[in-house]
Structures are given as structure tokens and as C-alpha cells.
Amino acid sequence: MKETRLLSQRWRLFLVLTVALLGLGALVSSGVQLAGIERERSRQSVTQEAKAEIRVRQIRAFVASHVSLLASTAESPSIRHLIEGRPLPADELSGLFLALIRHHPALLQVRLIGPSGWELVRVDRRAEGLVVIGLDDLQNKTDRPYFFKTIALKAGEIFISPLDLNIEHKTIEVPWVPTLRIATPVSFPLLGKNGILVFNLAAQTILDISDTEKTTSNEQRSLLNAEGYWLTGVPKEKRWGFLFNQDATLAKEDPTLWEHLNSCQGGFLHRDHAFIYHQRIDLTQALAEAGTDTESIIAQAPVWFEVISSPVPSFFGDGGGLLALVGLGGPGCALVAWAWSGSIVRQRNAVAQRLRAEQHLVQAQKLAALGELVAGIAHELNTPLGNAVTFISTLCERMHLFRAATSGGRISRAALDTLTDDIDKGLHDAERCLERAAHLIKRFKEIAVDQTGERARTFTLDDYVLELIDTMRPQFKSTPYELDVHLGSSVYMDSYPGPLGQVIVNLITNALLHGLAGRPSGTITVSTERGQAGQVRIIVADNGAGMPAAIRNRIFEPFFTTKPGAGGSGLGLSIVHSIVTNLLGGQLEVESEEGTGTTITVVVPVVAPQRLAPSPDAAASSAPQRSPA
Helix, strand or coil: CCHHHHHHHHHHHHHHHHHHHHHHHHHHHHHHHHHHHHHHHHHHHHHHHHHHHHHHHHHHHHHCCCCHHHHHHHCCCHHHHHHHCCCCCHHHHHHHHHHHHHCCHHHHEEEEECCCCCCEEEEEEEEEEEEECHHCCCEEECCCCHHHHHCCCCCHHHHHHHCCCEECCCECCCCCCCCEEEEEEEECCCEEEEEEEEEEEHHHHHHHHHCCCCCCCEEEEEECCCCEEEEECCCCHHEHHHHHCCCCCCCHHHHHHHHHHCCEEEEEEECCCCCEEEEEEHHHHHHHHHHCCHHEEEEEEEEEEEEEEEEEECCCCCCHHHHHHHHCCCCHHHHHHHHHHHHHHHHHHHHHHHHHHHHHHHHHHHHHHHHHHHHHHHHHHHHHHHHHHHHHHHHHHHHHHHHHHHCCCCCCCCHHHHHHHHHHHHHHHHHHHEEEEEEEHHHHHHHHHHHHCCCEEEEEEEHHHHHHHHHHHHHHHCCCCEEEEEEEEEEEEEEEEEHHHHHHHHHHHHHHHHHCCCCCCEEEEEEEECCCEEEEEEEECCCCCCCCCHHHCCCCCCCCCCCCCCCCCCCHHHHHHHHHHHCCCCEEEEEECCCEEEEEEEECCCCHHHHHHHCCHHHHHHHHHEEEC
């Protein structure tokens, strides 16, 4: 009887311990799962944000370059002849349009439309080549929105149409040709009315940019217009619904998500077992942020939404969470040990993922900086090169007309003098434009190489900082803030200009986004001065909001941000700290009080540590390549 009672107690204790062990296993399983999901959410948020920034810059550069081309074409001599009321042969204008479309692959059509809505001159890019449309095939575009919206604009303003499909003779062209139209009014003084100059752009370029980087086979990426209609990323029957009188929109399929997309600029969601990243692409705002002259003439531009959805991964596999609850006694303990070992591995992977995320963001920032340079070059070069093409094309057409006149008989001395004067002036103007383009390319080349690499070289600090500041000034044009520079070091450095430039750019960007954001005015000042023996000090200061001590003490921690879900990744200043203390061999000093602004001082040696004591092999291979910038 006693043995039976002891056995019963032992079984009861065994059951209690088993239940406790299973409960502990369930708790550990849930905790590890949630921790893994949170790490994956953080990793994807940083990665998608960096990719989205690059995509927006690419789209912005694509549109801004063609807006500048349209504006310069509207000011060309051939168009000015129309404005001044002088007769202009149609073949001269079509020759100009042919030259434009031949040298710009994204142009599908170039058209001049009269006040009545009829096309006057039109050149198309087709499968068989470039085609000048004959008089019998010209169309009336009075009912097209881009016509009656552009014709009501002021001289010099630009209209950018919504993205849709090309329509010929009131029928959607098949196969589909996604098209973005940019247009500007052209005055017809004899009629007292305006016509318009229109560029049709191959919008497939924009759709391709938004769909180039699929990180996994399960990722779904789509682009929507301002009304919630899908442009890409869904089956064909659901695309371009507004052109086919369909009501299939995200607003109807998922009104909660659509409301969230319209409530903020962008963000990252975790819901319904899926990660959802979304980005609002406001083309008017994007062009303004480019810091070019184009934003002041944009009368209307579209808005798009990019949405990326990927399933939340299971960190135990399908149904694997039950493994932590299976087994009794020894097998149960073994499963717990297995779960713990998996947790340790996942923690190590999380650290590796954080390092990879930092490296990815560093590379993304380099590419973003290069994208800014490319956008700047596209804008700066477009005017001189576009004008040079216009001058040369006009001269070619003048020579063609001159040959036609001489073949038919004699030509007057006055006409010959006029032709030679036009050739002399046109060649002089084209030469001046090309010389300016060559100067711009030489200026941007060195900065582009530095910002996308980690090569060491000798350079003058003040000159490099001044060139770097010049590339960032366009970002401040459309803001109430100022960027000042005070140079006083006169130091010749042997270090890494690319990483040093990345540090300065990150500090200026951080001051702009966090120190001055929301304030009516403010100034960011970049200064250089000599430090102690063999050192230089670079100071980035703002008169913005400042920071309390609780935030100031954590700004260099990875993933720490005061703007979660609003564009802050929390890695910018962490990367700055890593570059300064590791690669450049320096240190950072922070001074900030709430309401009095922030000053961050970068103290680095004039000669980087890796340059002080290279290995014999490295010294032998690198010494001959050192040359002053």
C-alpha cells in the first residue's frame, strides 16, 4: 500500500514537472519567435528604406533631365521664330524634333500642337525607326487633359501628366505603351493664343526602376497611382483599371491599408503575417528636393505609391513551434537545449545581420550620393548640351535649305552673308556650350570617385570640403535653411577623402532632418581648423532644437532613432562613429543642450593610421600611386 502511494506521488510530481517544462518551452518558443520577427522587421525596414531612396533619386533624375530638355527646347531659335511671328518652314522644326528624339532614347514623341488642338509638327519613335508624321495623319488632341491643362498655364510653366497608356485615334495602343507626358505652353502672337510643346516619355523606364530589386521570390512589389489603381505588380487584368472603366483599386480591396498609405510619407507595417513597406513618391516634392531650378516651373505633377509585401518568416519552420513542447523527461530537455542553441545561433545571426545592414546602408548612401551627383550632372549638362544640339541641328537645316536654294539658281550676296554670320555665331555658341559641359564633367569626376570608394590619397582639406559643400547646396534651395562654411585649416592630408566626405554629409543631413526640421529658419555651419600636433578639427554646428542628455548619450548607438517609422534608420550616426574611430583613427565630440542647437566636432589625424604604418608589401605597391589631388 505504501509503495502504491509513493508511486502515485512520483507520477503526480512527474506530471507537474512535465507541465512546467512544457510551459517553459512554450514561453521560450514564443519569445524567440517574436524576437526573430522583430529583428527581421528591423533588417527589412533599413534595407527597403535604403533601396527606396535610391529608386526615388533615379526617378527624379530621369524626369528632371527631360523637364530641363523641354524648357531649353521651348527657348530654341526655331520656337522663338514662332513666338516672334516670323514664318518658319515645317521641315526646319521637324528637323529639330528629329535631332532631339534621335539623341534622347526615352523620347517617344515630340509634338507642337496649335491653339485649335491640331498637331502641327510631330515626330514619332517607332519600331521601324524615327518617323515624321504627314499632314494627313496629324490628330486633334483638344479632348486630352494634357492639352487643355497645359494651354491654360503661364509661359515657362511645365505640366507633367499622370502615368497612363499611349492613345492613338482615341484607342489605346496595343501592345501597351506606358507613357508620361510633359508639356509647356508656346505663344502664337498672330492668333493671340497659346499652343503647347509636348514630349512623350517612355514610362516603362519608371516602372522598371520601381521593380528592379526583388530580394526574395516571395516578395510582391507594386506601383499605384494617386487614385489607388495598380500600374504594375499585379496580373495584367487588374492594371490600368482607370483606362478600362474598372473599379479594382487598393482603396476597395484593402481600405485600411489605403488609408494608412495616404496618412504618411512612408513606413513599415507588420500585419496579417506579412511585412509591408510603402513609400509615397510625390514627383513635385521630389523635384523640389533635387535642389534644381525645375521645381519653380512645375505647375502639376503626379503622385505614386510603391508597396512591397513579403511574408513574415517562420523561425521554427512550418509547425516547428510544437517541437519545443514535444517529449518527456530527457527528450524534452534535449528539445529545450536544441531550442536554446538555435536561439544562440539566431542571436549571432542577428549581430551579423546588423553588420550587413550597416554595410548595406553605407553602400546605399554611397550610391545615393552618386545618384545626387548624377542628377546634378544631368541637370547641369542638359542645358549646354541641349543648346549645342539645337544650334548644330539648326545650322544643318539652314545648310540644307541653302543647298536647295543654290541648286535652283543664283543666290544673293546678302543671303550668303546672312548664312555665314549664322554659321559663325552658331558654331561659337555650340563651342561655348561644349566647353562648359567639359568643365562640369571635370569638376564632378573627382568627387564622384571619392564618394563611391575608400581609396587613400593626398588632398587639401579646405578645397575638398568646399567642393563637397557645393554638391550639397542644391538640397537647401527649396528650404528656409542656410548652409555656411568657414575654412581655416590650410591642411594637406594623407587620408581617405571618400569616408571623410561621407561623415560630413551624414552630419549635415542629420542636422537638417533632426536639428532644423519643422523650424521656420536655421543655419548649419561647417568649419575647419587646425587641432593639436598632427590633427585637424571639422565642426558641424546647427542652431536648431538641440538634444536633452538622455538622447545625446545614445546618438551613436546602432538602430537608435528619435523618428521611428518616419525615415530614421538609426544607423547614420553609428556609421559616422565607426568611420571616424576605426578607419580615420579619430574621435567625436558632441555639445548639445535642448533648445540651443548641436555642435559635433570630428577630430582626425592629418595622416590616417593605415597610411602611417603600412605593411611592406602594401607600402611597395601603394607608394608609386600616391599623387596630390
